[in-house]
Amino acid sequence: MEFWFSEYHAPDVKHSMRVKRNLFSQKSEYQQIDIFETPEFGKVLTLDGNVMLTERDEFIYDEMITHVPMSVHPNVVDVLVIGAGDGGVVKELTRYEGIKRIDLVEMDPSVTEACKQFLPDIACKLDDPRVKIYYDNALRFIRRKHEEYDLIIVDSTDPFGPSEGYFTREFYGICYNALREDGIMVNQQGSPFYKHDAEAMQRCHKRIVNTFPISRVYQAHIPTYAAGYWLFGFASKKYHPVKDLNVERWKELGLETNYYTPKLHVGSFCLPAYLEKMLREVE
Amino acid sequence: MDKEQFTKRQSKAPIYDALQRFRQMRVVPFDVPGHKHGKGNPELTEFLGQQCMSIDVNSMKPLDNLCHPISVIREAEDLMAEAFGAAHAFLMVGGTTSSVQSMVLSTCKRGDKIILPRNVHRSVINALVLCGAIPIYVNPEVDQRLGISLGMKREQVAKAIRENPDAVAVLVNNPTYYGICSDLKAIVKMAHDAGMYCLADEAHGTHFYFGENMPISAMAAGADMSAVSMHKSGGSLTQSSVLLIGERVSEGHVRQIINLTQTTSGSYLLMSSLDISRRNLALRGKEVFNKVINMANYAREEINAVGGYYAFGKELINGDSIFDFDPTKLSVHTREIGLAGIEVYDLLRDEYDIQIEFGDIGNILAYLSIGDRFQELERLVSALAEIRRRHHKDPKGLLSQEYIDPEVVCSPQEAFYANKESLPLRQSEGRVCSEFVMCYPPGIPILSPGEKITKEILDYIEYAKLKGCSMTGPEDPEIKNINVLK
Numbered sequence: 001m002e003f004w005f006s007e008y009h010a011p012d013v014k015h016s017m018r019v020k021r022n023l024f025s026q027k028s029e030y031q032q033i034d035i036f037e038t039p040e041f042g043k044v045l046t047l048d049g050n051v052m053l054t055e056r057d058e059f060i061y062d063e064m065i066t067h068v069p070m071s072v073h074p075n076v077v078d079v080l081v082i083g084a085g086d087g088g089v090v091k092e093l094t095r096y097e098g099i100k101r102i103d104l105v106e107m108d109p110s111v112t113e114a115c116k117q118f119l120p121d122i123a124c125k126l127d128d129p130r131v132k133i134y135y136d137n138a139l140r141f142i143r144r145k146h147e148e149y150d151l152i153i154v155d156s157t158d159p160f161g162p163s164e165g166y167f168t169r170e171f172y173g174i175c176y177n178a179l180r181e182d183g184i185m186v187n188q189q190g191s192p193f194y195k196h197d198a199e200a201m202q203r204c205h206k207r208i209v210n211t212f213p214i215s216r217v218y219q220a221h222i223p224t225y226a227a228g229y230w231l232f233g234f235a236s237k238k239y240h241p242v243k244d245l246n247v248e249r250w251k252e253l254g255l256e257t258n259y260y261t262p263k264l265h266v267g268s269f270c271l272p273a274y275l276e277k278m279l280r281e282v283e
Numbered sequence: 284m285d286k287e288q289f290t291k292r293q294s295k296a297p298i299y300d301a302l303q304r305f306r307q308m309r310v311v312p313f314d315v316p317g318h319k320h321g322k323g324n325p326e327l328t329e330f331l332g333q334q335c336m337s338i339d340v341n342s343m344k345p346l347d348n349l350c351h352p353i354s355v356i357r358e359a360e361d362l363m364a365e366a367f368g369a370a371h372a373f374l375m376v377g378g379t380t381s382s383v384q385s386m387v388l389s390t391c392k393r394g395d396k397i398i399l400p401r402n403v404h405r406s407v408i409n410a411l412v413l414c415g416a417i418p419i420y421v422n423p424e425v426d427q428r429l430g431i432s433l434g435m436k437r438e439q440v441a442k443a444i445r446e447n448p449d450a451v452a453v454l455v456n457n458p459t460y461y462g463i464c465s466d467l468k469a470i471v472k473m474a475h476d477a478g479m480y481c482l483a484d485e486a487h488g489t490h491f492y493f494g495e496n497m498p499i500s501a502m503a504a505g506a507d508m509s510a511v512s513m514h515k516s517g518g519s520l521t522q523s524s525v526l527l528i529g530e531r532v533s534e535g536h537v538r539q540i541i542n543l544t545q546t547t548s549g550s551y552l553l554m555s556s557l558d559i560s561r562r563n564l565a566l567r568g569k570e571v572f573n574k575v576i577n578m579a580n581y582a583r584e585e586i587n588a589v590g591g592y593y594a595f596g597k598e599l600i601n602g603d604s605i606f607d608f609d610p611t612k613l614s615v616h617t618r619e620i621g622l623a624g625i626e627v628y629d630l631l632r633d634e635y636d637i638q639i640e641f642g643d644i645g646n647i648l649a650y651l652s653i654g655d656r657f658q659e660l661e662r663l664v665s666a667l668a669e670i671r672r673r674h675h676k677d678p679k680g681l682l683s684q685e686y687i688d689p690e691v692v693c694s695p696q697e698a699f700y701a702n703k704e705s706l707p708l709r710q711s712e713g714r715v716c717s718e719f720v721m722c723y724p725p726g727i728p729i730l731s732p733g734e735k736i737t738k739e740i741l742d743y744i745e746y747a748k749l750k751g752c753s754m755t756g757p758e759d760p761e762i763k764n765i766n767v768l769k
Contacts, residue, residue, distance in 0.1 A: 140664075162658065170665040173665075173669035
């Protein structure tokens with residue numbers, strides 16, 4: 001018997017993975033959570049049927065959303081992570097000794113519990129003493145913060161589900177307000193390829209551009225996400241993502257990475273012409 | 284046992300059931316409407332859905348007739364009356380405007396006096412234009428800080444009744460758009476003691492009949508008639524409404540009045556939405572509105588914690604002009620952050636994609652209901668916090684007064700039909716207005732037909748226009764000119 005998981009990447013496009021066995025299924029207060037094992041991608045976490053991460057390509061996403069801002073900002077001490085209940089981003093962040101505090105705001109405790117149990121290699125650092133997990137609505141949490149963080153990482157699901165509120169102007173505004181005067185916000189910004197995703201990506205970019213003085217988009221190749229092509233937003237009050245990249249300082253840390261390199265950092269901000277055009281339209 | 288019987292009866296939805304049966308019979312239509320269950324208008328059917336089109340049908344024996352209900356509509360009305368604690372309930376398909384007008388036309392004739400607060404909805408004064416009754420206004424108290432009209436004080440109503448013993452009815456907003464209630468029970472008693480009817484505009488009060496810890500409903504207070512907007516807090520389709528009557532009013536007379544102006548082709552979409560919503564409210568209303576109250580209370584706390592804003596609630600209650608407060612209403616005073624309510628309303632829509640009910644000079648109102656979730660409330664609160672951070676100004680120079688005492692020169696009907704001329708706004712001072720001027724929403728007239736135009740009123744209209752209020756009423760859509768009596 002063949003057992004396949006399929007996800008729509010566009011109304012007329014599907015991405016499928018053969019499934020070895022199902023490990024976990026639960027309907028939480030917010031969403032349907034599933035974890036299953038596949039021959040090609042290892043274990044896979046899906047929320048409402050959308051792939052959040054796979055063991056095979058998780059490193060690309062988590063490295064790119066973490067090391068890009070960390071190699072630009074000279075002194076990150078306090079970090080706020082939104083979503084990311086799987087622990088992948090936290091795993092990368094805890095490799096930096098300079099970071100003293102990581103506040104993780106996740107709406108759904110069931111995601112964290114499931115990942116601790118079934119994806120321990122990814123969720124392994126959620127118990128680090130610097131990490132504090134808040135199960136709360138992120139808007140509510142951040143609204144109370146004023147110039148408290150150096151870095152905010154928004155690791156949300158796509159803008160059409162329970163994370164809708166994290167793609168809004170009010171959300172970016174309160175993030176701005178929660179960042180110190182040289183703070184950086186990085187967010188996953190979807191894909192520019194399929195129409196539906198592209199429009200959401202544009203809307204999101206427009207709102208960030210209206211909120212932060214510096215706002216750039218960078219890219220990575222992530223096989224299990226729509227079109228295999230994913231974008232991140234780099235929004236900042238002071239530092240430029242390329243001009244303020246400090247290669248020497250980052251290299252001195254001696255961090256071993258599998259996707260991120262300082263060279264790739266610079267290249268990831270060089271965007272294809274069609275994407276540059278889409279971004280210009282809303283800037 | 285009583286409760287069990289009630290639940291059993293209220294679990295029925297006769298119009299909905301009849302439509303289901305009708306659908307199963309697969310009747311071939313050689314009657315109106317001409318779209319024939321949607322087949323004749325594929326574009327509309329694709330847009331609204333086959334389900335919807337197949338029940339958009341004409342009155343017929345198995346589906347009863349709204350003009351003279353004897354079977355399933357009658358049953359639905361009886362269940363509606365039971366759920367609301369009324370002697371009878373009429374299903375209405377012309378909006379609560381038609382319920383309000385039927386209420387006034389059922390009790391007032393040409394030349395009759397009706398006692399009412401000035402902050403009534405335009406539909407009430409429209410009814411006076413139709414029937415020629417004369418308004419006796421009880422000036423509502425104004426909260427100076429919030430700049431909103433409150434309820435009627437008992438003493439003021441008593442005075443109006445004393446001075447106008449020949450009046451036929453007293454009309455009460457229960458509650459106002461902002462959620463403020465007068466002492467309805469006392470007003471009902473005063474009206475009845477003087478031989479007058481007591482009418483309630485409950486456009487914003489459906490939930491008073493079903494929630495816990497709510498202000499008293501008109502029927503429970505003994506009022507004679509009430510217009511209830513089921514489509515507001517009750518969850519039915521826009522334009523559906525209910526008219527309730529008590530024991531002292533003749534059902535047959537009211538039906539005749541309704542049939543003067545109501546369509547003979549009542550929409551089954553609207554009627555079934557009333558039927559299904561009534562069932563839901565009767566069976567689950569308590570639970571639903573407890574949730575709405577919790578959300579509203581949470582939002583009030585959070586908005587007040589932002590600073591600058593004042594989301595007001597039950598603390599306003601003063602035993603008279605604010606006899607009670609509707610806890611589901613989320614009204615926020617914005618003047619202290621230096622922005623007019625209408626400016627916050629525009630910012631929320633244009634910059635944050637959040638549509639709220641209305642903004643006036645000093646306040647905004649966000650409508651909470653059955654359909655809301657906490658995650659959207661977080662967006663609203665955060666957007667308000669952002670608006671304060673980015674746009675706050677010095678509140679000096681912002682107008683706060685919302686209520687201007689009207690001087691009634693002649694009846695609304697007389698003024699509406701009189702010989703008139705059009706004058707530029709500023710030249711109309713001292714003349715008698717022959718039309719309405721209002722911000723919509725909330726749709727409470729600044730000027731009504733038959734009222735004297737003063738400098739104060741003209742200043743207010745210009746200020747409201749400047750701040751971006753959407754003004755309606757006059758013949759001139761830009762409101763540069765106004766019609767006055769010759």
